[in-house]
Amino acid sequence: MKKKDLFLLVLVFALTWSCKKDDDKLDIEVVPPQSLSETAIEDDAEIKEYLQTHFYNYEEFDNPPTDFDYKIKFDTIAGDNAGKTPIIDMTDNLKTEVITVKSSDFGRDDDEEVSHTLYTLVVREGEVEEHPTIGDYTVLHYEGTLIDGTAFDASVNVEARLYLSSTVRGYGNGVEYLSPGTGPFENGDGTVSFEGYGIGAVFIPSGLGYFDRAPSGSGIASYTPLVFKIDLLSFEANTDFDGDGIPSILEDLDGDGNLNNDNTDQDTERIFLPNHNDSDDDADGIPTIDEIDIDNEGNVTFRDTDGDGISDHLDSDS
Known part of the structure; x- marks a missing residue:
């Protein structure tokens, strides 16, 4: 298969979907058509509410226990966690970027140009003080969920090599805020490892995600915000x-x-x-x-x- 043909397939599917049996697929709610502008307002409100009512395990990242796995864990601020700092107040870690999206990018003819806010949580800076661009290949681990935590895709234990411009736009733009680690190092058993890599999460409004074009079988309804946890292991500069x-x-x-x-x-x-x-x-x-x-x-x-x-x-x- 030629690289151009492969790119078209990758762009349609954006990320490699985990194989699921038919009875494992998520139920998809059929949503009436919405404009890009109204969806952007709804998505931003939903993401902000999540960031205001949830925290991540920042105390473990600040003082890692001996057996810490360096995985981001989100939880609701309530009960025993009532005193935790909400993500939205972690201004040193939470990066926001306003990105203009055209409705024509999704085949619409209403000529809308709508500002969308992308939220990227940088939990740990990588040891290498460089950042990928939207035009680079990256090597990473990721886990994709809906905003309610429902998982739809992951490459957690296997390194994924992704060209950022073949993923949904918000994913690629979010990864640009992360920096990589060192490696790969041979483990002697056919596997490799990386050290000191950047860790973060990106909260993506649907206009920077799939909007009304989610891949069939993905479990993602139209106009759905997405969340990705990401370990940026390395990248190929100037791809x-x-x-x-x-x-x-x-x-x-x-x-x-x-x-x-x-x-x-x-x-x-x-x-x-x-x-x-x-x-x-x-x-x-x-x-x-x-x-x-x-x-x-x-x-x-x-x-x-x-x-x-x-x-x-x-x-x-x-």
């Missing part, structure tokens, strides 16, 4: 997903943190392939890698042969 010589992050032409809406030759394509997944970005028959210059250190220089202010690899008549 070049399509092998065209340009790091994927440099193919975010409008700088909006979404690589999947930058497609120079979309008017001529039979299948929509954004630039970071297209080895001939302007469809002129000349591979992108032959229209740029790369030095011995991997730095890219963009040519403009006809001096029109458009780089050759984006200019079909250059």
Whole structure:
């Protein structure tokens, strides 16, 4: 299977779903169609309420017991836990980012552009002081749940290698706040381990998740916020997903943190392939890698042969 074909499959499914028998599938409530704007308001209220009424095991992370597994555990602030600090008040750990989402990204024709707030809880910084971009491959553990804690996917004991722009947008943008650890280290039994990796969780409104396009059999209803616990083990900086010589992050032409809406030759394509997944970005028959210059250190220089202010690899008549 070609990389482009694989990307289309990965983008549709976004994350690898755990195999379930039919009788193990979650019941899905059929929800009437909603606009992006009204859903954003409802999702943000639901996420904020959760953050105000829940805490995580921060005391264990601050003073790890001998047998601590370094796993995030959420619980309700009530009863014996009444004095715990709510997540929303942990301002040093909770990162918020406002991201604009277009309804056209979900096939809508109502031309809405709606601000969504992404909440990322950084529980532990990784030992390596670098961060991945939305255009990088990452190696991580993750657990995906609905906001009520119902699990729908996980790769907890096996390292998952994910290209962040092939996941739902909020997941990729959230992972950017984490930093990796060191490793891999051979364990002598065919497995590897990592040390000092970043640990966090991301709370994703549906407009930065699946909105009304959740994969069949996933157990996720339309317009459902998602929560992912994440261990960022490592990442591959300056990933070049399509092998065209340009790091994927440099193919975010409008700088909006979404690589999947930058497609120079979309008017001529039979299948929509954004630039970071297209080895001939302007469809002129000349591979992108032959229209740029790369030095011995991997730095890219963009040519403009006809001096029109458009780089050759984006200019079909250059």
